Structures are given as C-alpha cells and as structure tokens.
Amino acid sequence: MTTGCVFDIREFTVHDGPGIRTTVFLKGCPLRCAWCHNPEGQSTEPQVMSSPAGTRQVGFEYSPDELAGRLNRQSVLFLPNEGGVTFSGGEPLMQAGFVAEVIDRLEPMPVLLDTSGYGDERDLRLLLDRVDLVYYDLKLIDEGSHLHYTGRSNRPILSNLQVVSRSGVPFVVRVPLVPGVTDTDENLAGIAQAVKGLPGLVQVDLLPYNLAAGAKYRAAGMEFRPEYDESQPVRVNTHVFLEAGEKVRLA
Amino acid sequence: MNPRLEVLKQRVRDGEGRALRRQEPVNILAECEAEHLSWSKRAARLTVRQCEAETPVLSPEEHIVFTRTLPATIPAVYAADEWDHLTRGRTLHELGPVSNICADWGRALSQGLLGRREVALASLKRYGDEPQAVDFLEGAIETIDAVLALAQRYAEAACRMGREEISEILTRVPARAPRTFHEALQSLRLLQAVVWLGGNYHVGLGRFDQYMWPYLKADLEQGRLDEGAAFDLLAEFFISLNRDSDLYPGVQQGDNGQTITLGGVDRKGGTAVNPLTSLALQVSREVCLIDPKINLRISASTDLELLTLGTELTRKGLGFPQYCNDDVVIPALTACGYRLEDAREYAVAACWEFLIPGKAMDVVNIGAVSFPAAADQAIREGLLAGENMAGILNRVRGNIAEQVHDLAGAYEKLLLPPAPYYSVLMTDCLEEGRDISRGARYNNFGIHGAGSANAADALAAVEEFVFRDRSVPPAEIIAALGADYEGYEGLRVKLAEKAPKTGNDDDRADRFLVGLFQMLAEACEGYGTTSRGGILRPGSGSAMYYVWLAQGHPGMREPLVGATAEGRHRGQPFGANLAPSQGVQMRGPFSLLLSYGKLDYRRVCNGGPITMELSDSVFREPESVRKVALLIRAFAQQGCQQLQLNSVNVETLRDARIHPELHKNLIVRVWGWSGYFCELAPEYQDQIIARHVFAAG
Secondary structure: OOOEEEEEEEEOOOOOOOOOEEEEEEOOOOOOOOOOOOHHHOOOOOEEEEEOOEEEEEOEEEOHHHHHHHHHHOHHHHHHHOOEEEEEEOOHHHHHHHHHHHHHOOOOOOEEEEEOOOOOHHHHHHHHOOOOEEEEEOOOOOHHHHHHHHOOOOHHHHHHHHHHHHHOOOEEEEEEOOOOOOOOHHHHHHHHHHHOOOOOEEEEEEEOOOOOOOOOOOOOOOOOOOOOOOOOOOOOOOHHHHHOOOOEEEO | OOHHHHHHHHHHHHOHHHHOOOOOOOOOHHHHHHOOOOHHHHHHHHHHHHHHHOOOOOOOOOOOOOOOOOOOOOOOOOOHHHHHHHHOOOEOOOOOOOEOOEOOHHHHHHHHHHHHHHHHHHHHHHOOOOHHHHHHHHHHHHHHHHHHHHHHHHHHHHHHOOOHHHHHHHHHOOOOOOOOHHHHHHHHHHHHHHHHHOOOEOOEOOOHHHHHHHHHHHHHHOOOOOHHHHHHHHHHHHHHOOOOOOOOOOOOOOOOOOEEEEEOEOOOOOEOOOHHHHHHHHHHHHHOOOOOEEEEEEOOOOOHHHHHHHHHHHOOOOOOOEEEEHHHHHHHHHHOOOOHHHHOOOEEOOOOOEEOOOOEOOEOOOOEEEHHHHHHHHHHHHHHOOOOHHHHHHHHHHHHHHHHHHHHHHHOOEOOOOOHHHHHOOOOHHHHOOOHHHOOOEOOEEEEEEOHHHHHHHHHHHHHHHHHOOOOOHHHHHHHHHOOOOOOHHHHHHHHHOOOOOOOOOHHHHHHHHHHHHHHHHHHHHHOOOOOOOOEEEEOOOOOHHHHHHHOOOOOOOOOOOOEOOOEOOOOOOOOOEOOOOOOOOOOHHHHHHHHOOOOHHHOOOOOOEEEEEEHHHHOOHHHHHHHHHHHHHHHHOOOOEEEEEEEOHHHHHHHHHOHHHOOOOEEEOOOOEEEHHHOOHHHHHHHHOOOEEOOO
C-alpha cells in the first residue's frame, strides 16, 4: 500500500466542481507556472509555512485507508447534494497510484480529477478508469511559451488531452487567464482549435486571474516574481470558442 | 427601494424619530397610590397613561404610522420601598416585566381590539365572582380603550393634515379586522408598539407570513395591490420596526427580540410556505436593517429555491435568516409535552428558543449552565483525587446537575408583574380571565448549556494526554491551570494544538460534547415540574455567556472560570452557541455539521444554533450561492436543529474597530440577534473577530 502526501483537505470548495464537495490537494507538481497560487503544492516533500501567526507543517502522509475513511464520513453530505470529491494539487498524476487506491476505497460517490494533464499516460489511464469528471487545464498552446512560463513542454499535455477525450469520461477544459500571457487572441484561438469537436468535452471554463496568486510565497519561503503585469485586466475572448462550436463560460 | 423608502430608512438610521421623544417620563405613581390601585390595575394604568401621553407624528412620506414620543424609561408604578417589599425574596426575570414571548397576532388582528373587548366583557360576566379575574379584565378593557383612543387621535391628526387614507385606516384598525394588507400592517405596528410602551420587551412577531398572508392574498386577488406596492408596504413596515430599536436596555444594543418566523408547516403538517415567505426574505434583503430578525423554518425537503433566497439574504451580511429544522424541532417539542398541532406552530423567541405564539408564558432563558466551569472543577478536583476519566465525568455530571438546580431553584420564586395589555393579545387570557403573567398553556423554563465546545475540548485534552498517551502528569495540568499557564507555555500549546477538538468530526472530542448535553438533559429531566407547572428545557445557546462566563459580570448567577484545560487562558471568551472553541484548527463546514449532527436534539429542545461564519467571498458568484443553499439542506438532512450562517469579512471588522465612523451601518450577528458592530462593547467585537471563518476554497 502506497502512502500519499497531501497538503490540504478542504471542505466546501465552491470552485472545484459541482455541488458541495471536498477537495484533496496532493503535494508535488512537475510544473512551475509563473502564476501558481498554491506554491506549497509544488514540492513533493512536507514543508513548513511561516507567517506572523506562527509556523505550521504543510504536507502530511496519509494511507489510502486513512484518507478514504475521512472522505467516506462525508459521503452522506455529498450524495444528496450533487457533490463529491475532487483530487487536485499540486498534480494528482504524480501520485496516481495512491489516488487510485484511495478512490478504490471510497463509497460510491462522484469523483473529479483536476489535472494539468502533465504526466505519464499510464497514470492518467489509471485514474480515468476511476473518475466521473475531469477538469483539464490548458494554459499555453505555443510550446516555447509553455516551456518558458511553466518550465515544461506542453506536448504530453496535448497528447494526454486526446487520451482523456477518447476515454469516455466527460471533461471540462479550464484556461487560466493571465494578463498578456494566456489571454492573447492567438493563444485562446489556438486552444479553441485544439479542443474543437473533441468527444467528451462538456465546456471550456475561462478562469479569471487570481490576484492573490502571490499571497503564499513568502510563507513558503519562496519568491513571487511574475514577468507579466498583474494589474492589467485580462481579456476575456469567448468568441473563439463559440466560433469553434464549443460551450464556454467565465468561471 | 424607491426614494421615499430610502428617505424613511435614512431617517431611522439618523434616529430622527428618537429626537422627537420627550425627556421626562409621565408620572403615574401619585395616582396609583392615591387610588390604592392593585398591581394589575397599575400595570393597566401605565399603558393607559402612556398611550394618552403619546403625540401623533405623521411625516408626509409615511404610509404606516406610529412614532414613539415617550422616553425609553418606563414610569414606576410602585415607590421604591413598596417595590422592595413586593419583590423581597422573589426572583425577577432580567428587568422584571413579562418579556420574550410572542402574542397571538393573528387572533388580535382578525378580531380587532373591539372583538377582544367583547371577549373581555363576556368573561367579566362569566368570572364575575372571581375578584382577581375581574380586576384583570377591567384593566385589560382600560388598555384596549386607551389604544383605541390613541388610534383615534392619530386618525384625527391625519385628517387635519389631509391624509385621508391614513385617517381612514386608523379609524378602522386596530379596532376592527383589517380589510387590506395595508390595514393589517398598520394594525400590527400599533398593537406591537404599545406592548413596548407598557415596559414589556423582546416583543416577538411570530409567524408573520402565516397570519399576514390572508390579507395580502385578498389584496392581490382582488387587484387592490400589485407585487410592487406590496413590496413597498412591507418594506415600510420593516423600516418602522427599526425606529425604536434602541429601546431594549439590556446587555447590548440591538438585542430587542423583534423576530419573525417564516415558512415551516401548518397545524396539520402541510407546507406553510406561501408567497409572503419569499416576499419577506426579498424585502429584508433590500431594506438591510437589523429588524425584524428573520428565522426561516425548513426541513430536509424544503425547496432549494427557498434556501437560495435565504442565502441571498445571508449574503447581505445581516446575520439572518437563522434556520430551524422542523424535522427535528417539532418531534423535540412533542417529546417535551407540547401538543403536536401546537408544536407545528412554533415560532422563535428573541434569539433561538421555540415558543408557541399566544400560548406560551415560557421563560426561555433563565440562565446558562457553564459547561466550562462544570468540566474545569471536575478536572481539577478529579485529578487531585487521583481519579480516572470516568470519575471526572461523574463529577461533571454532578456539577451540571448542581448548576441546573441552582438556576431553577432561583426561578421557583419567580415573580412576573401583571401585563394586562399583553394578555389582550394572547390566545386565551381574556377568554379565561387570567393575566398572562399567571401562566399560559406552556409555562416552561429554558436553560442553555454554554461553552460546550471549550468544555468538551478540555475533557478531550485531559483524556488524550493524561490517560491515553500519559504524556502529561495530572499534577502538571493542575499546576498549569492554577498559574494560568504562566511558565507552562509548552504544555498550553500542546493542549491547544495537539489535542482532539470538537467540530472536526473527531469522536475523541465529540463524545464529550454529546455527553455534556446528555448530562444537561438528564439534569433538566431529573428536576421535574417547576412551581409554575412547567419543565426545564435544555438548550445550546450561549447568549452573552460566551463573554460573561469567561470574564464575569456583576450579579450573574453562573460560576466564573479561570484558565481551562483546552489550553485557554483565563478571560478568553468561549465559542458562540454550537461553534468550536475559538482559535482551534478546523477541518471545515462539513466536519462541523457531522460533529453537531451527533447531538440528541430530541432532548435539547430549547434551541441554540450551530454557528458558522463563511467568508463573504463565498457568496460572490450565483453558483456558489446555490452551493451554500445545498449546504443548508445538508444541515437539515443531517438532523441538526438550528443553523446560524453568517457572511463576514474580517478585514472590514478590523477596520471598523479603528475607523468606526466609516462603518456605521456595518451589521453583525452578535449571539442570537444582529446589531450594529460599532454599537457593541469591545469585548463582544473581539469575540466576533476571533470566530472561525471558512473561506471560499
């Protein structure tokens, strides 16, 4: 039995899926997005967050039984209220084996996978077999820009997108709008082309820029240095998606 | 809201009506003494003279009138020495007068005061040979005539000012049954304001959408009103209730008990939700004032639409509606001896407690058991005596029973002054020739168990570290508590941060929470019948006790406690109602509901809500608002009893401490009621700021 490292279990997360739900944030992510608002989710190791309020450990090891047990206690709340559990991160694909073991121990309840799509295809398939809905991030369509702003190529992400689409699991594509970076007409049009007509695509969610993105860096002992101007309003171009025949909304 | 209503609202906020109040209260003592009046007649004379001394005030913008022009001070009906003689050896509840009950407004409206007068006259004949009944009924009739005369003077003043409509309305009501929604609101306004004039307070308005709906329905059906006009009338009525919201001279401003209860089921158990239920929620959202405080009765099967409407109101940050779960409350009341049809009619008193309008002379809050004191004394003495956890819990049980006995014992000598006018408005006081102060169908006392989370956490910490992992020797806990943790900071942090905590769905702590309320219920049940023929109803509210029990208050009957074993320093306030101890790490709203779902609410029938603060950021998107509505439904499905859900922004509260002038209209839920943050004493402001706030995830 594998254990997993979790940096937060948040109840009543209103942005992570339908109904009332709890989100499990898995620690560790292969990407280093410049706009990441959960910097404590990047490292795979437990760490200490320090603030004027004191210090606290972030990242605890859970066994699948332990985590599933805790989530199962809440299933009575989820089931009649359109809710369930979301596995997010960090990047849950990095701990796919653990997540799969947790899901296997869950009482029947809707499970949502919130992923960057960056990961091993076998890990993705392992989870696709077990979840009911996928939130799939697409950030930048240009490989060079992707490498620049996230530290990784987007090739595995684009190829995994096809895997998700062919899996039969419905999915939502989520695009974080970052001023001057992801919100350009060119990028959004490229994303629209990439998702156009994909089987299983429910809709595209455009996520407004999170102005609190940099809030936790100091406490995590890191520095937030965006190359873009945070104060610029993001451009919300829904047109390109509608033109591609896809449902789109500003989340 | 239209400009006229905005003007009325602004005047209320500026206290313009209050500036019209005369300085000196009327003096009625001399005549009471000269005529050797009975107490009952004195109480009636008080209402009569107060009504006579009122000066009609009509502003051109008003369509529903009555502005109090008498001071908040209520004239004495007995000289000080006589009063002492009268009350010696007796217990007065709070300020003394009958308070915190709810009239049978539906009956008073539909019969009109002339109808009530006929009832009184008939009873005078029937009870003609019972001097006490005669004395009461004569006084009641005097008050009725005084209110009718006051209405007449208002009608005449309106006529002089060319306000024919108002004049006509006040010629009709409250004398007779209203013919329209407008007349019904005007009648209610006057009937209720006179209760305050007589010195009674916490004047609840009961099931407003039930007794008012027939009038509105008829207007809508017959085309006398459209929805917009109904909205405006209701908004004006709500605004008018705020004109004198300073009258309650008790603990904190705003705690005036002007509550309404909406929704729920009817006497037969069918749904009682009607269009006025929604309209009242919508109007309250637009008016955005602290009165009336709204309670919404729901169940696991309530429409999500209604819950969403409630959430839209919560989003405004007014601290209401408060939700009551009929699935739990009604069976609890019947288990306490209430008739099923009556139980279905429950309304909420000033804060949380369940009352049957018109039929209850319950004293819903005779005091609080200090769970922290009960647990703390048990922990210190039990550890000193070398006892195990079972021994300590036995002591807790004994301490709780002793506190219940002390509180209830004091109220065996309860003295309630007569309230002839209030009696006119009750269901069968006139019918039976008996003043409400002498009792009604239900005459129960409520005792709340306060500080439950802190006490449970203290017990859980002791069990965890003294008895389970044995990492802390008993002597160290005793010494640390005695020293208020001075020199024991390491231990304090361990107790505060490493021990299991109530509200996290952790049975290691929650089992003590459940146990405390069981013990309270046992103690209340074991007490038996009181001298007023009622029972003790255990509840889970905290009222001001979250500050008093921690910091003390002159004249309080409850024990004060020092540092406690959950790692709390002496003087730190306790959590409100059913809420976790302040400052502990929380898992979230779901665990909170699961924890509090473990209580046996059938035996805790006095009310007291789960109190949950959500960051205002949760309410930003319509989709999230709907999710809050789902959360409320989950509360009902879990079999919890009462929920107080607040939308707060802690930064705003902090700023209001520094710049009160910028936040005059900032409203917060204080305990069972909402008030203006800047009008609160600092210790209450601090307690509110220190509550757990669940952010949007």
